[in-house]
Amino acid sequence: MERSIVRPSGLDFETPGRRDYYVALEHDSIWGDHLIPLTVFVGARAMPGKGLVAFGSNHGNEYEGPMALRHVMDDMRLEDVAGRIILVPVLNVAAFKAGTRDSTLDDRVNLNRAFVDEAGKRPGLAGITHRIAAFVREAIWPHVHVVIDLHAGGQVARFAQCTSFHPIEDPVQGRLIEETARWFGTPLVITYQNETPGLLPSEAERLGKITIGTELGWGGSVQASGVRYGRHGVTAAAIHHGQLRGRVAKIGHHAAGTQQMAAMVERDCFTVAPFAGHYEQVRACGESVRAGDVIGLLHDFDRIDLAPWPARAGVDGIVIAQAWAAPVLQGQHIVVTGRLLAFQE
Ligand SMILES: [Zn+2]
Structure with missing residues (x-):
């Protein structure tokens, strides 16, 4: 062809x-x-x-x-x-x-x-x-x-x-x-x-x-x-x-x-990395979660003795996405949670 x-x-x-x-x-x-x-x-x-x-x-x-x-x-x-x-x-x-x-x-x-x-x-x-x-x-x-x-x-x-x-x-x-x-x-x-x-x-x-x-x-x-x-x-x-x-x-x-x-849709769905670091997944995408649940941990290996920062779900619902590559940028949306909705039918 x-x-x-x-x-x-x-x-x-x-x-x-x-x-x-x-x-x-x-x-x-x-x-x-x-x-x-x-x-x-x-x-x-x-x-x-x-x-x-x-x-x-x-x-x-x-x-x-x-x-x-x-x-x-x-x-x-x-x-x-x-x-x-x-x-x-x-x-x-x-x-x-x-x-x-x-x-x-x-x-x-x-x-x-x-x-x-x-x-x-x-x-x-x-x-x-x-x-x-x-x-x-x-x-x-x-x-x-x-x-x-x-x-x-x-x-x-x-x-x-x-x-x-x-x-x-x-x-x-x-x-x-x-x-x-x-x-x-x-x-x-x-x-x-x-x-x-x-x-x-x-x-x-x-x-x-x-x-x-x-x-x-x-x-x-x-x-x-x-x-x-x-x-x-x-x-x-x-x-x-x-x-x-x-x-x-x-x-x-x-x-x-x-x-x-x-x-x-709402801003609370997006959890923002407050500093550049390395992201560790704790909960999986697709899991049902409550607002405040820890979905992942953000490590700062330049300050290795600090406790990792807990990346929490912003809303009750489901984990839609989270960082893939471990190194993440400051400001990156490292966890995204969504509120469950009903289908139209
Ligand atoms: Zn794309």
Whole structure:
């Protein structure tokens, strides 16, 4: 199979068929391009503005997403595709090649903070990462109403595996998002604070799209369960939102009735490291806890005779995330707890 190399203007998301592309965005340093792999399936009943896009590697050291989408590329049969399905297993190729969260070998920008005004359009915001954001905005958003952004914790945090979204004002959109999120089968579904600027999912939500984020693993490794949840969740979303014919059964914690939902919205959910040190996990992610419970210990080996600082749960509920790498920065959110919520149905 030949993968055609095109500029964004050369992508065809309309003609029925399968097409495999490298989207070429100009390299900042050499005569050449960054090549973003993108596969599109278009069925006979594709509608203008309707479709599903799934991204892996928004952050370059999170690997379940790229692997899940690599499998989905093989799972999809063109004859089953009714609408439009766009798969981008490695969105931030610059960060993925560096094996880091941000595009450290290029402009050093975090793609999931790059969806800001004038990204890719003016000096200072014209590096590869901001131009990837501009590409998503201009070439992809107009063709999809379902957006899936597959993350894992990278080197920052370990997670109770989850799907995620922000609290949504529109009740219809909110309900569709929650249902879509549950079908991944993860133990946890979370809603999280929406104050961080420049996030890909925040922009998709603001545009009214059914938007799902995930945290499918951590530590730059690959969890088999995380790949399975991602692969299944994308397929289920494509079916339930009219882009793929077929049926799916519930999996994992969704099927078992053990899935939980939690909110990490209020500031108390985030326990902040008061000094740079080394973090020791005491309680596991996913455990039920009470506010004040000690979840981990922060050691200061420069003052080794001091007692370690207890990192406590901020709210009653569940441990959603905590520091992965032992060395942590002052100010880092080393423990995140969430309040349990009821599902809408
Ligand atoms: Zn991420």
